[in-house]
Amino acid sequence: MAGKIVVLGTGGTIAGTSDVPGASVGYTAGQLGIAQLLAAVPQLAQAARGPLVAEQLAQVDSKDMTHALWERLVQRCLVHLADETVAGIVITHGTDTLEETAWLLHNLLPTHKPVVLTSAMRPATALAPDGPQNLLDAVALAAEPDAHGVLAVAAGVVHGAREVAKMHPLRLDAFASGDGGPLGWMDAGPVRWAHARAPEASVPRHGGLAARLGQLAWPRVQIVLSHAGADGSVVDALVTAGVVDGLVAAATGNGTLHQELEQALTRAAAAGVAVCVASRCPQGRMLALPPDAPWSSAPGLSPVKARVSLMLQLMDR
Ligand code: SIN
Numbered sequence: 001m002a003g004k005i006v007v008l009g010t011g012g013t014i015a016g017t018s019d020v021p022g023a024s025v026g027y028t029a030g031q032l033g034i035a036q037l038l039a040a041v042p043q044l045a046q047a048a049r050g051p052l053v054a055e056q057l058a059q060v061d062s063k064d065m066t067h068a069l070w071e072r073l074v075q076r077c078l079v080h081l082a083d084e085t086v087a088g089i090v091i092t093h094g095t096d097t098l099e100e101t102a103w104l105l106h107n108l109l110p111t112h113k114p115v116v117l118t119s120a121m122r123p124a125t126a127l128a129p130d131g132p133q134n135l136l137d138a139v140a141l142a143a144e145p146d147a148h149g150v151l152a153v154a155a156g157v158v159h160g161a162r163e164v165a166k167m168h169p170l171r172l173d174a175f176a177s178g179d180g181g182p183l184g185w186m187d188a189g190p191v192r193w194a195h196a197r198a199p200e201a202s203v204p205r206h207g208g209l210a211a212r213l214g215q216l217a218w219p220r221v222q223i224v225l226s227h228a229g230a231d232g233s234v235v236d237a238l239v240t241a242g243v244v245d246g247l248v249a250a251a252t253g254n255g256t257l258h259q260e261l262e263q264a265l266t267r268a269a270a271a272g273v274a275v276c277v278a279s280r281c282p283q284g285r286m287l288a289l290p291p292d293a294p295w296s297s298a299p300g301l302s303p304v305k306a307r308v309s310l311m312l313q314l315m316d317r
Contacts (some may be wrong), residue, residue, distance in 0.1 A: 005049075007034055014092050015059065028061075030059035031124075034054040038054055041135055047140040071213050074210055089142060099165050100308055107312055108213070110207035114147035115149065121172050137186040146193070165282065218311060220244050220246070225250045231261065239271050244268075247276070249265055249277045253279065254279065274295075277295060
């Protein structure tokens with residue numbers, strides 16, 4: 001018999017409901033249980049190719065995602081991935097911070113098995129909800145023998161954890177994968193991989209950290225934005241208050257910073273704060289800073305993903 005697919009529910013619009021019949025906006029996220037979401041899609045049994053089991057981890061609007069919930073999610077993924085009867089995991093998640101969770105899991109989970117995040121832009125009570133199809137696609141992808149590592153699927157498009165980003169506040173195809181494009185598509189049935197082949201599984205950068213996560217404090221890492229008229233006041237205030245271990249500077253273009261912000265970051269680095277620069281441009285990839293630069297850089301990562309990486313680096317040293 002094929003392996004089990006485990007579906008972990010965390011909330012989001014996919015589990016959202018509205019008091020206004022059929023409404024697509026003005027709803028409350030994280031209302032329906034994962035068992036209810038699965039029961040609404042009878043085709044899941046066939047897509048899973050084997051047993052399908054559900055576990056409710058949380059019911060949050062993902063704008064309110066916490067480090068504690070991340071820890072629990074990692075811990076449950078580790079348990080299920082170590083179970084040889086499990087073929088893959090699906091995580092239902094809000095769209096708002098899905099890309100951060102995907103990047104976290106990609107960096108922590110030592111697995112070749114697929115871990116597929118899915119979501120919805122419309123609540124379950126909408127006139128035409130997108131959640132049921134997304135859930136079906138996610139389960140089919142998790143049961144796909146070629147699928148490896150952390151993936152996201154929504155609106156029929158498969159994205160990798162590094163590239164996936166929410167690009168639109170309302171559209172059903174809210175996610176994109178930047179210059180590289182998606183990894184594949186769920187048209188009708190099995191996945192159609194881009195370039196006619198599944199991507200290789202990668203080794204997680206902080207795989208050794210996953211099991212220790214609950215024993216460590218999360219570093220306090222904030223994001224500061226370089227913009228017209230920027231100054232160093234926020235950075236100076238954070239450093240003076242002693243409430244920050246790391247700073248991600250969301251830089252203009254190819255990693256450039258307003259001179260006032262740059263001076264404040266130089267003071268922060270001298271005070272022992274870890275500084276990392278990531279471009280605020282949503283497409284393309286800034287060039288890496290030279291080795292003698294005063295701080296690190298995160299080419300190809302958005303500031304929110306660079307923040308996840310910096311936290312993991314600080315925890316893993
Ligand atoms: C959320 O992120 O939990 C709410 C928004 C959404 O899922 O689209």
